[in-house]
Amino acid sequence: MLQKMIEKMVEKSVLLNRIMLIDESVSVFMEKNENPWCSKILGSLTHIGDGPVWILFYFCALFYHNHPFIIVVYQLIAGEILGLLIIIVIRYVVKRARPQPRKSSIIHWNNYSFPSQHAYRVALAATIAGLWCAELTPALFFVAAIVSFSRIYLLKHYLSDVIAGASGGLVCALILYNLLL
Numbered sequence: 001m002l003q004k005m006i007e008k009m010v011e012k013s014v015l016l017n018r019i020m021l022i023d024e025s026v027s028v029f030m031e032k033n034e035n036p037w038c039s040k041i042l043g044s045l046t047h048i049g050d051g052p053v054w055i056l057f058y059f060c061a062l063f064y065h066n067h068p069f070i071i072v073v074y075q076l077i078a079g080e081i082l083g084l085l086i087i088i089v090i091r092y093v094v095k096r097a098r099p100q101p102r103k104s105s106i107i108h109w110n111n112y113s114f115p116s117q118h119a120y121r122v123a124l125a126a127t128i129a130g131l132w133c134a135e136l137t138p139a140l141f142f143v144a145a146i147v148s149f150s151r152i153y154l155l156k157h158y159l160s161d162v163i164a165g166a167s168g169g170l171v172c173a174l175i176l177y178n179l180l181l
Contacts, residue, residue, distance in 0.1 A: 026158070075128050079173060082172055114161045
């Protein structure tokens with residue numbers, strides 16, 4: 001029994017090491033293939049996932065509390081609060097350092113990288129809005145993908161940080177959509 005537990009732990013550590021190697025390889029590739037033009041564009045687009053942008057949106061949207069789509073805003077706010085709580089706990093448990101940025105960057109609300117709050121936020125928003133307005137879904141997920149990619153390209157997060165954040169946003173959105181109809 002103990003041997004099986006040890007084998008499972010070794011398998012998990014091997015998988016984790018493989019994921020970390022892939023993450024590091026992707027970051028090195030991004031750093032070596034930096035394009036100033038792409039950095040400027042993605043550096044601007046990444047702000048779509050910034051918290052202050054969304055807080056301003058939520059605040060403004062709440063003035064339209066009688067609008068039929070206010071439930072979308074309530075789902076987004078609930079997802080934002082839930083995600084923030086979950087991500088803070090995960091970050092302080094995992095304590096994964098961010099990749100080295102190319103240039104000095106703005107001080108982050110913390111120095112930990114796993115999972116990506118930006119990827120969580122844009123996946124949450126794209127999923128909830130897409131569930132309410134299906135014809136916008138491709139455009140919403142395209143924007144979410146660009147913002148998520150920008151986090152990797154700008155060396156703010158590793159690939160697995162973004163995948164975990166986006167997956168969390170997607171799952172949380174589906175749960176909230178079904179709970180808060």
